[in-house]
Amino acid sequence: MGDIMTLKLLKEENGLSPMLREFRTLVRDSNIEKVAFVGSVGVCQPFAELFGYAIRDKECYFIPDGDLNKVKKLVIKDIGMQMEDFENLNKVDAIVLFGGLAMPKYGVEVDKIKELINKLSPKKVIGVCFMSIFQKAGWDKEIDFDYLMDGFIKVSIYCKD
Known part of the structure; x- marks a missing residue:
């Protein structure tokens, strides 16, 4: 890898839908066919399924905690995007x-x-x-x-009087 480049702001929008839409557009416009999502177990897994669903026409994988020995393949099943065991992921776009x-x-x-x-050379x-x-x-x-897509979450909680 070369020097770390400074990123410039491209746009700002509110909500998950614009985030997913921009992600889908980015993948499409970059001619990406094979995507590996890498995240922490439990917390990031649902996001991998959500973002994977947005690009469901692509080949998608989840690498929990960056451990290549535990790779899961994202597949569409009866209730949406789910994960199955997978072996030997060695190159992604x-x-x-x-x-x-x-x-x-x-x-x-x-x-x-x-x-x-470095190993997967995307x-x-x-x-x-x-x-x-x-x-x-x-x-x-x-x-x-x-x-880098960075979202901000504002939580409002309501109840009866």
Whole structure:
């Protein structure tokens, strides 16, 4: 990998739908056919299924905690996107890193992810996170992201009087 480039803001929108739409467009416009989602177990898995569904015409995989010995293939089944065991993933067009990886409580080291990126040699490295976790953890200075999608969540809770 070369020097880490500074990313420039392309656009801002609210909600998950624009995030998924922009992701789908990015994958399509980059001629990406094979995508590996990498994220922490449990927290990132549903996001891999959600983002995988947005590009369901592509070949998609989930690599929990960056462990190539535990790769799952994303497949469409009767209730939507699900995961099946898969062996021997060795090359992808894009790696999508989910922000859960950078959360200290999950203990995934950035160097492990850099090795994974090097091994799978993708054309594109895409970060997807919420609340600027990649920036807060300094991963944006360590990983050469081609794109970084950063969402912010505002929670409102209502109840009866």
